[in-house]
Amino acid sequence: MNPLTMRVLLDNWEDRGLLHRVRKEVDPLYELGAVINTKEGKEPFLFEKVKGYHTPMAAGLGGDRELLADSMGIKASELIPKIIDSIVNPIPTTLKQTGPVQENLVTGDFDLADLFPIPTYHADDSGAYYVSGILVVKDLSGQKRYTSIRRMQYLGGNRTNILITSPELMEQYAHYEEMGEPMEVAVMFGVVPAVVLSSQISTHLYHTDKLDVAGALLGQSLDVVQCKTVDLEVLAEAEIVLEGRMLPHEREMEGPFGELAGYYGTRTPQPIVEFSAVTYRNDAIAQTIFPSSYEERLPMALVREATLFSTVRQVVPNIKAVHIPMGGVARYHAVIQIKKKHEGDGKQAALAAFASDKDLKHVVVVNDDVDIFDSDDVEWAIATRVQASDDVFIVPGAKGSPLESSHHLKGVTDKMGIDATYPLGKEELFKRTSIPFAVNLEDYL
Ligand SMILES: Cc1cc2nc3c(=O)[nH]c(=O)nc-3n(C[C@H](O)[C@H](O)[C@H](O)COP(=O)(O)O)c2cc1C
CATH class of the missing domain: 2.30.110.10 (Electron Transport, Fmn-binding Protein; Chain A)
Known part of the structure; x- marks a missing residue:
């Protein structure tokens, strides 16, 4: 049964060595946040002694995909x-x-x-x-x-x-x-x-x-x-x-x-x-989330991914997955993975994404051989499969997010779609290198 209470969840994670229990007293003025921020909100903390209080405080519970799941x-x-x-x-x-x-x-x-x-x-x-x-x-x-x-x-x-x-x-x-x-x-x-x-x-x-x-x-x-x-x-x-x-x-x-x-x-x-x-x-445990940390960004990103996936699927049924990365502030960037079946699928997926979420600024669409959770792999696809004059489109002056500084400056937001999928029928040219089998390094040391 999944833990329904925060205290049971903290116990569960502590038993499995997943919780940082801080016994040293921390000041709620900057110091507590600074400690949470050493793990960017991705790892759970329980602060036993918060200066001036008898109540412990928890943080960092929902900033990592694996732990949140x-x-x-x-x-x-x-x-x-x-x-x-x-x-x-x-x-x-x-x-x-x-x-x-x-x-x-x-x-x-x-x-x-x-x-x-x-x-x-x-x-x-x-x-x-x-x-x-x-x-x-x-x-x-x-x-x-x-x-x-x-x-x-x-x-x-x-x-x-x-x-x-x-x-x-x-x-x-x-x-x-x-x-x-x-x-x-x-x-x-x-x-x-x-x-x-x-x-x-x-x-x-x-x-x-x-x-x-x-x-x-x-x-x-x-x-x-x-x-x-x-x-x-x-x-x-x-x-x-x-x-x-x-x-x-x-x-x-x-x-x-x-x-x-x-x-x-x-x-x-x-x-x-x-x-x-x-x-x-009784024995209450307070809770906080460090602002702008992964713990603030991830829940927003996940909900947006769910909406984006459903919307894009209406026009590009061969969509495989979406990722709203944390580096894009959990709302301005999206990477969409498709199994390309028709020319135009890539740009159509990007257009559908922009239509579904006004905050999105830059959308990259990749083939299903690209790991969309690995920013290096996405960059590799952009580097080796994109010719800007054909594959990049920009829609100037659309609606954007008022929370974003460059939008603030301009009053509107430009949208950039990057179709990083390769043309149909060119599979041989874009075939990834591979090694026939995997090994376990331990067996060789
Ligand atoms: C940690 C955290 C802090 C947030 N702080 C605010 C905030 O101060 N003001 C706000 O309007 N939205 C804030 N949000 C976003 C809203 O909670 C979110 O947009 C909202 O719940 C979506 O529901 P709605 O459609 O009912 O607005 C925050 C989200 C998180 C995860």
């Missing part, structure tokens, strides 16, 4: 089919009267910083931030539940900012503002990677309940409990939950903050969340 009991190669299947066949959550996350309750006059660590990460960040909390909201009808991750800057007391870049959620908040009412939110910490992964599924595209999708990723229904002070449900097995309200017509300045692409986001006025309650398990 392992947390769901599958292999890395099964991730994309699993995500697609889980979106199509979600497993509904089970409502319980009570759960471990409500073993302790804090209400009244509290200061968030007194309860659990709130780290500061990059040199020029404007302050301490919650980066990894899974935000739970309901849609306007109150019937549908959505999760996502939105960073929250600690403002003192029981207040934070919240940065929401999704137009749908901001429209929903605007609706509440028009009525002069707050929007209820809950924020969960201490969850397994499947919950982070499912939170990255586009609401706009699928309108699915992402906690139900997380259940399908894990192969069983997840228990939820009703919050104490807001009308929302949260995971019964989360470590910590903050309950609160986004206030109408209030803004405070947010940023700069070291963001996904490795640059500082600008300082802008953002909405305020006022928290009314904190619930947590």
